[in-house]
Amino acid sequence: MKCHRKALLVLGAALLFLQARPAWAMHIAEGILPLGWAALWWAAALPFVAYGLHRLRLLARQDLAVKPLVAFLAAAIFILSAMPIPVPIAGTCSHPAGTGVAAILVGPGISVVITWVVLLIQALFLAHGGISTLGANTMTMGVAGSYAGYLVFRGVRAAGAGLAVAGFAAGLAADWATYAGTSAILASGIRGNAPFLPLLGKLVLAFVPTQLPIGILEGFLTSGAIMLLYRKRPDLLIKMRAIRGGEAAP
Numbered sequence: 686m687k688c689h690r691k692a693l694l695v696l697g698a699a700l701l702f703l704q705a706r707p708a709w710a711m712h713i714a715e716g717i718l719p720l721g722w723a724a725l726w727w728a729a730a731l732p733f734v735a736y737g738l739h740r741l742r743l744l745a746r747q748d749l750a751v752k753p754l755v756a757f758l759a760a761a762i763f764i765l766s767a768m769p770i771p772v773p774i775a776g777t778c779s780h781p782a783g784t785g786v787a788a789i790l791v792g793p794g795i796s797v798v799i800t801w802v803v804l805l806i807q808a809l810f811l812a813h814g815g816i817s818t819l820g821a822n823t824m825t826m827g828v829a830g831s832y833a834g835y836l837v838f839r840g841v842r843a844a845g846a847g848l849a850v851a852g853f854a855a856g857l858a859a860d861w862a863t864y865a866g867t868s869a870i871l872a873s874g875i876r877g878n879a880p881f882l883p884l885l886g887k888l889v890l891a892f893v894p895t896q897l898p899i900g901i902l903e904g905f906l907t908s909g910a911i912m913l914l915y916r917k918r919p920d921l922l923i924k925m926r927a928i929r930g931g932e933a934a935p
Contacts, residue, residue, distance in 0.1 A: 712766075712804065712807075712813060712814035712815075712818065712822040712825075712826065712867075713814060713815070713818040713821050713822055713825075713867060713870065713871065714814065714815060714818065715808075715812075715814070715815025715816065715817055715818060716815065716817070717815075717818060717871070717874070717875065718817065718818055718821060718870070718871075718874040718875070719874055719875075720817070722821070722870075722873065722874040723817040723818055723820065723821065723874075724820075725820075726818075726820035726821035726823075726824050726870065727819065727820030727821075728820070729820065729824055730797075730801070730819075730820040730821075730823040730824050730827070730828065731820070733794070733797045733823070733824075733827065733828050734797060734798055734801050734823065734827075736794050736797075737794040737795050737796070737797040737798035737801075738798055739794075740792060740794040740795050741755065741791075741794075741795050741798060744791070744792075744795070748924065750921075750924075751791070754790065754791065754921070755791060755795060755798075755799060758783075758786065758787045758790065758791065758796075758799055759799045759802060759803055761783055761786070761787075762782070762783040762784065762787060762799055762800065762803050763803045763806065763807070765780070765781040765782065765783040766780050766781065766782055766783060766803060766807070766826065767780070767807065767811065767813065768780050768781060779864070779892060779895035779896050779899055780899070781860065781899055781902070781903045781906070782826050782830050782859055782860050782863050782903065783903075783906075784796050784799075784800055784826060784827065784830035784831045784834055784859045784863070785830070785831075785834030785838070785852075785855040785856040785857075785858070785859035785860070785903065785907040786834075786856070786906075786907050786910050786911070787799055787800075787831065788830075788831040788832070788834045788835035788838070788855070788859065789834065789835065789838050789852070789855055789907075789911060789925070789927050790914075790921065790922075790925050790927065791925060792835065792925070793828075793831035793832045793834075793835040794831075796827065796830075796831035796835075797823065797827040797828055797831055799827075800823060800826050800827030800830070800831065801819070801823050801827055804819055804822050804823060804826065804827070805819060821870050821874075824866060824870065825863050825864075825866035825867045825870060826863045828866075829862040829863055829865070829866035830859040830860070830862055830863040830866075831859065832862075833858045833859050833861075833862030834855040834856065834858050834859030834862070834907075835855070836858075837851075837854050837855050837857075837858035837859075838851050838852065838854065838855035838927075841854045841855070848911055848912060848915055848927075848928065849908045849911070849912050850908075851911075852904075852907045852908035852909075852910070852911035852912065853904040853905060853907065853908040854904065855904075855907055856900075856903040856904040856905070856906060856907025856908065857900050857901065857903065857904035857907075859903070859907070860896065860899060860900035860903040860904070861896065861900045864889075864892045864896045864900075865889065867888075867892075868885055868888035868889045868891075868892060869885060871888055872884040872885040872888055911927070915928070
C-alpha cells in the first residue's frame, strides 16, 4: 500500500513538473522562428563565431591575462542578460546586454564568442532563448550589439570625445542595436504574407517602453565600467587599444 502511495506521489510530482505552463523566455524564444529562418541565422552567425575564436587564440598567445578577462566578461554578460522584462506582444523579453563593455575591452569578434557561449548556457539550463534560435540571438545580441558598441566607441573617440562619453555612447548603441536586430529578425520570420516594414515598426514600438530606459542605463553602466578601469587598471585599456599610453591615469 505504501509503495502504491509513493508511486502515485512520484507520478503526480512528475506530471506537475511536465505540465505545460506559460513562461517568459529570454531573447527570441524557442519555436518563435520558422525552421528555415532559424537555420539561416545559424548559418549567418557561425562565421562570426569562428572569427572570434580565431581572435581569441591569437590574443591568448600574446597575453596570458586575456582568458581570465574573457571569463570575467562572460560572467558579467550572463548576469546582465538574465534579467528579463517581458514584452508580451513581441514574443521575447527586454534585458541589458553588456556587449558594449566586452567589445571595447576584447574586441567585437571575441565579444561574439562570449555572447554565443552565454546564450548557449542560458538556452540549455535556464530555458532562456533556445537552441533553434541560438543563431538569431547571436546575430542580435552578439554581432549587432558588439559591433555597434565597438564602432560607436571608436567613432566617438575619434571625434575627440572623452572616455566617459564614448563609453556611454557605446553601451547605448550596443543595447539599442541588439533590439533593432531582434525586431528585424522577428519581423522577417513571423510576418507570413504581411508587409515587412509595418510589422517591423510595431515590434520596435513594442520594445520602446522597456528598452529606452534600459539602453540609457546600460550606457551609464558601460561608461562607469570603463572609467573604473581607467582609474584602476589603465594597462588593460592600453593593451586593448581603448586608450593610448599617454592617456593613462596617473
